Amino acid sequence: MERNYKLPKEGGLEPGADPADIIRKFEKIYTNIYENEASGAMYVAREIAGCIREKQSAGEMCVLGMTTGKSPVGLFRALVELHKKEGLSFHNVVIFSLDEFFPISPKELQSRNYSMHESLLDHIDIKPENIHIPDGTLPQDKVETFCRDYEALIEQYDGIDLMVLGTGVQGQIGFNEPGTYTNTRTRLVALGNESRKAAASIFYGINYVPHKAITMGLRTILDAKRIILIAWGEEKAYVVKELVEGERQLLVPATCLQEHQNMEVVVDEGAASQLTRIRTPWLVGRCLWPKRFIRTAVLWLCEQVDKPILKLTYQDYVDNRLGQLLEISGMAYDEINIQVFNDLQHTITGWPGGKPNADDSTRPERAQPFPKRVLIFSPHPDDDVISMGGTFRRLITQGHDVHVAYETSGNIAVHDDVVLQTIDTARECGFEDKYDEVKAIIAGKRKGEPEPLELRKLKGSIRRAEAKAACRHMGLNDRTNVHFLNLPFYETGGVKKGLLTENDISRVVKLLQELKPDQIYAAGDLSDPHGTHRTCIEAVIEAMYQIQNEPWVKDCRFWLYRGAWQEWDLDMVDMAVPLSPDEVVQKRHAIYRHLSQKDVMPFPGEDKREFWQRAEERTQNTARMYDKLGMAEYQAIEVFVRLDLFKL
Incomplete structure (x- = not known):
């Protein structure tokens, strides 16, 4: 089950037609795009492995800063694979985790501590004393001292050699919320509503999500010698575009990474889908123009000039940098308009299973067999x-x-109350009374743990x-x-x-x-x-x-x-x-x-x-x-x- 499942994509930049500097001209951070998360994660894992081995050969410790949450799941899997199959040793590695909820016990399934151990640390040969994760069990009046000590410990190791980051959909890095200044250090922060909603599913509801967290600050992150940010899936496409091509702004904390001199972004095709060289590649270079890609460009042009397909003019194409489409295709603008109009028109059908006894040459679904x-x-x-x-x-x-x-x-x-209502309805209808029994099962649920099998059934x-x-x-x-x-x-x-x-x-x-x-x-x-x-x-x-x-x-x-x-x-x-x-x-x-x-x-x-x-x-x-x-x-x-x- 190692297939690369993805939708076929036609057209795009012609390979080798333009130098990388041209096709990346809108990008302010060097960005690597991979077909899927697995290949991108393995690339990052090998970059980490290279850093570790380089330090090993010099007899030095390798200090890693590591993101948590959903983004590094595939990366952790790749690192464990390198450890088990290629003998990558972590005996000289020191890890500083980026953040942790507060308050929370490391035994709770939702804690960063628990997830990092479960997915990575318990499967490699890192020394326990070299693992540093913010402590979510401290009394709040002890947190400030802990954070100062955390920063001092990073300094004691001469800083972080390689920092691996993820980002939230608003551009959060760690728990640095929109509006965070770049001079911040490790500290206790109040979580914004969006961050708490993002975590609601793993806590089984927003009411159980902590209101605070301990996080490295933006300056702590920017002081790392090298940074790699990873992002997977379409839900991250907007923030990746802002990070890579947008302007630096406090409301998107990730954009501060543009100031780092040794910074790289690694994304899959979903997360890269809004970048100019992917979304509108004709703006940065010479393209290949199969039929479906022509439709992509023309529909984009309609949006740009706010016109229907058949009202597009020659000047619309030229003014919006689609002159190469006319040149390469050898078609006049009105021929392209008609082609795309007919192409889109033929997608419309009132017969999704195919229309029997009809000419199906231009229909999306064949007439036979019928019925299907x-x-x-x-x-x-x-x-x-x-x-x-x-x-x-x-x-x-x-x-x-x-x-x-x-x-x-x-x-x-x-919801639990839906279960109780359903059981109560059965009781009122004269069926076996299980209400108190089910109510007791619900009352016995433990925060943050999987639901009892009886309740799930x-x-x-x-x-x-x-x-x-x-x-x-x-x-x-x-x-x-x-x-x-x-x-x-x-x-x-x-x-x-x-x-x-x-x-x-x-x-x-x-x-x-x-x-x-x-x-x-x-x-x-x-x-x-x-x-x-x-x-x-x-x-x-x-x-x-x-x-x-x-x-x-x-x-x-x-x-x-x-x-x-x-x-x-x-x-x-x-x-x-x-x-x-x-x-x-x-x-x-x-x-x-x-x-x-x-x-x-x-x-x-x-x-x-x-x-x-x-x-x-x-x-x-x-x-x-x-x-x-x-x-x-x-x-x-x-x-x-x-x-x-x-x-x-």
Whole structure:
């Protein structure tokens, strides 16, 4: 399971056509872009290994500053691999951790101390006396002295040789919040609301997140002899662009790193997606121009000049540095306009399963076979109706044999009071009274620890019942066409999930071999290296690879939708399914069936709206974008990207 799963990308900078100084001209910090987190993390691990070995050969200690949290997970894994497989020794290494929550015990699963030991320190040969992590158990009146001593100890080692950093979505470094001055040193800080919300999931709710933390200051960080900042996934794309190409500003603390003379940024393609040489490479160099990349440039141009496709002029192209497109393609501007207009128009279809007895030469989905057997993979028990509820409904009403596979239980996303309400309802209906028993289980929960298995089972049952109700609302037989896979990687009882294993893959393989679908829909959030959606799509793709020689597989079309938080950019879209006002309402009512997720979600992220509100605004915004580009006007549109699996 070492495949590099990613969406195919066409066009971009022509290799070797322009020197690096030109294509990086907007970048104020040297930036390395890797295909995925694993390759980027291994690069950083080898840079750390080089520093360690150089110091070893000189008989010196290697002093590392190390970030914590989600960003270094893959890096820690790579370092452990180098230690075990290549004999990298840490006997001369001193580690200073960047931060720690306060107050918190090192035995709590959420503490930086615990996670660093679990992921790295317990698996290497570093000496315990060379490990330095801020102490979250101190009385508050002792913290200031501790912080002074922490700084003095760093100085005693002649400073930090290599500092590895991550960054929050607001540009936080460690727990240095927006507005932090660059002269700060290690200290106790109050956590901002955004930082506490970011940590809410691992603490099982924001109410349990500490209000304070101990963190190295920006000056402590900037005094390091060398700095590498790592960032993975699309959620970091904005802050990476600000850090690498933006202006220095207090509200984005990471931008202060621009002043460091030995600084490097290492990112994957998701985190780099907003950098100029990736997002709009024609602004920095000569490009290759396949058809889909032309669509990317033209839609960008429409946004720049606020015009629909067919109203773009020759001067619009020239003034916005797209003259090379006209030159290299050999087409006139109006020919390009028509090509892109038709290309985008042909993505629109009211027949997501294919229209029978129709010319399908310009349609996104083939006409035959009809009806099709369709399998929708849903990572959680509500992603199907949230992200493609209108298409789901249309596939059923147009006569296809639709099946839904819920990959995980989603049990941790159910509030305790929802469980009690459900048990109370059963009691009031005259069923066995389990209310006091369940209440006692909830009362016995321990802060920061995985939930009891009995409680997780109840929560999983609630979500299964909700999913079946939504499917019935859609017109699906919940006894024959709804499948619950309960993939084991998810069932840890906590927010941190396990690794994908053959046990997960085999469950998906079994269902695929049973159904032999003509169409598959799956959540295609490939950019988040640690998210449940990413793990679920990897399970499906790996399962397809394992059975790729079965005859039905070569005729199966694979469509990707996105989750509740994002939508595909229009330059990527292969199929767009318009929804009528009535279909929007039907989709909303299906989402309503997921009662445990209504009103207040346990892990809402930045967006406080309910799922149905996000879903409707997203699909309506997509329809408005199509309309603005000169297409027909629709109430809402759901969009999909086709994945040609065996060209990955």
